[in-house]
Amino acid sequence: MAPTQRHILLLTQRAELEAEFKSAVHDMRLRVLSAANGDALGRLLRRGVELVAFDLELPSAVLAEGVAALDQYRDVPMLGLGNADENWDRLLWGSPLKDQIAVPFEATVLRQRLDQLLERGDFLHGAELVGQSPLMRQLRERILIVAPTPVSSILLTGESGAGKDLVAEALHRYSSRRERPFRPLNCGAIPENLLENELFGHEKGAFTDARAQYRGIFEQADGGTVFLDEIGEMSLAAQVRLLRVLEQREVVRIGGSAPVAVDLRVIAATNRDLQKAVDQREFRLDLYHRLKVVELDIPPLRRRAEDIPLLIEHFISELTQDNKSRLEGFSAAALDLLQNYAWPGNVRELRNLIEHLVFLAPRALVEPEDLVPHLGIQPTRHLPVPTNKTPDQSERELIYFALLDLKREVAEL
Template sequence: MAKPSKTRLLVVDDDPGHRNMLLTLLADWGYRLEGAEDGEAAVALCRERPFDLILMDVRMAGMSGIEALKEIKAYNPAIPILIMTAYSNVETAVEAIKAGAYDYLTKPLDFDDLRLTLDRALDHASLRDENKALRDTLSATFDQGGIIGQSPSMRQLMELLAAVAPSEATVLVTGESGTGKELIARAIHTNSQRRKGPYVAVNCAALTETLLESELFGHEKGAFTGAEKRREGRFLVADKGTIFLDEIGEMPLAMQVKLLRAIQEREIQRVGGDQTIKVDVRILAATNRDLKEEVEAGRFRQDLYYRLNVVSLALPPLRERVEDIPLLTMHFLNKFAIKNGKQVKGFTPGAMDKLLKYSWPGNVRELENAVERAVVLLVGEYVTERELPPVIIQAQDGGQCPEPGFSNMTLEGVERIAILDALDAAEGNKSEAARRLGITRKTLHAKLQRYGVADAND
C-alpha cells in the first residue's frame, strides 16, 4: 500500500459536521486530505488535481454521489471511490457498484471497517498501477503473443523475456508438459530482430533418428529408400529466422552430436550429401525433462547442454500460479463461447472454487481442455460443477488435491479463494458467507462481480 503520508484523499459530504469529523480522523491516520461540500465541487477538484482515493456520500443536495461518481469515472476511471450512505438501500448499493464504486459503506461508519476498506482499496489500486506500468512497458516493446498471467512468477518471466528476445542468444525453455513452452518460443521470435524471418518448429520426440536427421538437415535424392528427390531441411528453411527444437531431451545421442556441430559451426550437411551449407538461424529449444539429470545419467551430452543453455527460462506449473487461473479460464471461456456460438457469462462460485483447488497435472493445456468441455456441455449462462471434468471433482472429493500455495499468491488471490470457500461452506447462501467472512453482503456481491464470479441464479 502507498504510505499514508504520500496518499491524497478527497472527502465529499454535504454534512459539515460529518465531513470535518472524517477529515480530522483521516489526518490522524496520516493521509493528505481535501474536502468537498457537494458533488459539483468534487468533480471540479478531480479535474484540477490528482487524488489516490475518494470517500463520498451518496445523498447530497444538488449533484448526488452516484452522479458525481459517474462523472469522475468518465474522466478518471482508475480512481477508487468509496460510497457512504445512511440508507441501507440495496438498489443504491448495486447502482454504485455498477457505476464503478470500489465499495459501499453504511453510516454511522465503523472506523475499523473504514480503515480496512481504505487499505484494501489503496492496495488494489497500487497493484493495478504496477500491473499497468508493467503492461505498458512491455507493450511498447514486447508483443506477449497470447501469454496470459499476472502472478509474480509470470510477471518476472515476462520481464526476462522482454530482455532476452531482442538478443541473438540461444534460449532453453523448461517446464512441465502443457505449461506453454511453444508460446514462449513464439514470443521470443516475434520480439526479436528476426521477426520478419521464418519461424520453424520441430518436435524432436515425434520422429525416429533417421527421419529427424532428414527433417532437420534435409537429404539428397537417393539418400535412402523413398528419397525420390532432394529435400531442404528445417535448418535451411529457417535461414535468417528462428528454429525451435521442441522436446530436445528426447533426441537420440547420435543426433545430438550432429546437432552440436550445427550449433557450433552454424552449418549443416544433408543426409547422403558431402557439401556443407552455412545457415543463419537463432536456436530455441524446450524440454520437460531435467537436462542436468539427463547429462548425469548419460542420456544427454554435456557439451550440447551448455550450448543450448545460454539463457534458461523456466515456466512455472499452473499449481504454482493459482491466481492466474481466473484470467486463463475467462480467456478460454470467451474463446470457446465464440467458437461454439454460446452466450456464457462466467463461472459459479462452486465451479471456480473447484478450478482453483485442483492441482492441474496437465497444466494450462488441461485447463483449456476442461473449459472447452464445460462450454460444449453448458446449457445455461454460468458454468457449474456439473460441466467440469469428473477428475477435477473426484480428486477433491477424495481429498487428494493439495491446497493452493498461498505463500506464492497475491493478497487478492488469497481473498478470492477465501470468498469461494465461504460460499461453498454456506452452500451458496451469500448472507451466511458474508457473515463467515466478516463483511457485508453488498461487499461480498461487489467482490464477486470484481472477480468475474456470479451465482447461477443472479
Template sequence: MARVFVDGRAVEAAIAVRQAVQADGHEVEFVESVRELEGRLGGAAEVALVLTGPPGESRAAAMRGLFETEIPRPPVLGLTEETQPDARRQLARSFDLDEALALPVDPDEVRVVLQTHLDRYDLQRQTGIIGRTEAVREILERVHMIAPVMSTVLLTGESGTGKELVARAFHRLSPRRARAFIAVNCAALPESLLESELFGHEKGAFTGATSLRRGMFELADGGTLLLDEIAEMPLPTQTRLLRVLESRRFMRVGGDHEIQVSVRVVAATNRDLRQAVETGEFRRDLYYRLNVLNVHVPPLRDRRRDIPVLIRRFISEFSRQHDREFRGLAPEALQILLDYDWPGNVRELRNLIESMVVLAPGSVIRPEDIPPEIRSGGVSLVPSPAHIAPVVDAGAGSIPSSPQLAFVFRTLVD
C-alpha cells in the same frame, strides 16, 4: 503513447499525476465516474476504470463489467493513503489493481511504475502470454530482454505450461519475426528420419530419397527453430546439432558441401536435462551450449493466481468461437478450479474450459458443470476476494470496500 484516464475527483493528486504522466508524452483525461468513462470511450471494448473511496455495490458491479471485457487488460493503478508496502500490496490484490502507490504523489514513481505496466501490457498483447503472477512477469521480462539477440534459449517446464507459446514469443519479439518459425518434435521421429528432417538430404542419399529435400534448419533460415522435446534427441543427432550450434553450418544427409544458415534455436523440454546428462542420455557439452539462457515456466499449481485471468481469457475465446453467450463462472465453480492441482497445466485448463463452454446448459458455469474427477481432486487453498470478484458474474462476490483507497486511475494504450 498511451491514453491515461485519471480520477479527477481527488484534485490535487490528479493534477500531480497529470503533470508526471504528460512529461512522458502520454495523453491524460480526467473522469469523474465509471459511466462518464464508458461514455467517453463510446462503449468500446477498451474501457477505463475510476474509483474514489470505498466502492459501493453498483460501482463494484460496473467495475466487474469493465474488467471482463479485455484480457490482457490495460493497467489499473491506485493511489492510497496507506504507507506500508505490504498493506498496499494487499490492497492492490483485493481491488484487482496492478499496483497501489502511496500518496502524496511521487512523480518519478508514478512515471516509472506506469511505464513498467504499460510495457508489460504491450508484451502480453503481443505474445498472448496471460498471467498476473510474478512468475509470468518474470517470463515476459526475460523474453523481452532475450528476444532481440541470437543466443540459443532453453525452455524448461512441465507439459502444457506454455513453452511453445513462449518460444513463439521469442520469435515474435525478435527482428526475425517476418521469417519462419518452425517447430520440430524431436521425440516423434527415429534417428535417421530426424536427421533428414532437421538437415535435409540430397537426392539418392538413401533408399527412398528420390529427390533433394531441404531440412528445417534451411527452411528456418533467418527465423527461429524450436527443437521441442530435445531430451529425446538421439545421441548421434545431438553431436551433429552441437556442431551446427557452434558454426551454423551443416551438410545435408548424403551431401558433400556445407550450408550456412542464420537460425535462432530455441530448445524445449519437460524433462530434467541435467539428470539426462548424469545418466548419459544427453551430451554434457550440448547441455551447456543450450543452457546459455534458460527460461523456466513453472507449473500452474505454483501460480494459481493466474487461473482466474486464464479462465476469463479462455471463456471469452471459446464463447466467441462456439457462438455461445457466456457470462462467467459461479464463485463455487471458480473455487474448485483454484483448488485443483492441474497436472496437465494450462493446456488442461484450456481444454476443460472449452468443453464446459460447449456443454454447460446455462450462461454461467456452475460446480455441477465441472467433471467429477476435477471436483474431487486438489488441495484446498484460500483465495483472496480479488480471485473471485472479477470472474464471477452470478450476482455474488462483491468487491470489498476500503476506506484507504483514495484514488484509482486506469490507462489505455492506443
C-alpha cells in the same frame, strides 16, 4: 464499433518537432498529447498514456525528470527522438520497452517503431501469455529483454501444457528475426530414423527413396528461428550433429559432404530434467551447456492459481467469437475448486475443460459438481489423495466434498 483511440505523450520544447511528429501519425488512431517538461507527466500517466516519446535534445535535467516520473510505470514504452547518448542509455538501462529513432525521421519508420513499441507494451500487460501473477509478469518482461538480443540458443523448461510453444513464438516475434521463418519441430513425435532427415535434410540418392534433394528445417529457417520441442527425446547421434550446427553454424545434409552455412536462433524446450538425463548419459553435457545460454522456466498453473479467472475469461472469449454459448460463468465454489486443483496438464488442461463447458455445460452457471468428473476427482467421504497440494488446499477440498455428499444425501431423502 470504432477502434479505440490510443493516447501517447510527446515530451518536447521544439514546435517544429511536435508538428512533424503529429503529421506523421495523424491517421494511426493515436491521440498525441504534448508537454514541455516532466511536471505533468505523472498526471498524464495516471490518465492512461500508453507511450511516451522523448525529444533527446531536451536539457538533461528535463530528460531525467521525465524518466524518473516513469519509474513507477515500467510497463509504459518509451521512444527517444534524436541521437541517443550515454545519459539516455543509462536512464533506461534494463528497460524492455525502449527504442530510439534519429531526427529528422521518415514517417513510415516512426509509425513502425510506434506500432512495435505499443505491441510490446500490450504483450507486457498480458495480451498474450495471459496472467497478472508476478511469475507471469516476470516471464513476459524476461522475454522482451532476451528476444531482441543476438543470443543464439535458448532453453525453455517447464511441465507439459505450461505454454512453452507460446513462449517460443513470442521470443521469435519480438526479435530482429521476426520477418524470417519460424520453424517448430516436435522431436518426440518423429521416429528416430526420420528425425535427422527432418533436421538436416538429404542429398539426392542418399538412400533408396531420396529421389530429390531435401532441405532440412535448419536450412528452411535460415535467418529465422528453429523451435525444437521435447529436445530431451532426441537420440545421442542426432545430438552430435545438432551440436555442430550450434557451434559451427553449418549443416551437412545426409549423404552429403559440403557444409551449408546457416544463420538462425535455436530455441529448445523440454519437460525433462536435462541435468538428470546428462547424469544418466541420456543427454550430452556439451549440448546441454550450449543450449542453455539463456534458460527460461515456464511456471506450472498450480503456482499461479490467481491467473485462472483471467485464463477462463480469455478462453471463453476466444471460443465464442463465432459461436453461441449458454455458459455465463462459474459459481464461487466452482472457481475455488478450480483454483485449488493441481492441474497436472496445466493451461492446456484448463483450456480443454473450458472448451467442453462452453458448448456442453449442463447449466449457465457452472457448479462444482459439474467439474468433478472432468478433473478426475471422485466426491467421497474418505480423504482425497491429491498431488502437489498444500495441507490447507487439501483440507478445503475435503470439506467441500463432505458438504457435497451431505447435499446429495439431503436431496435423496
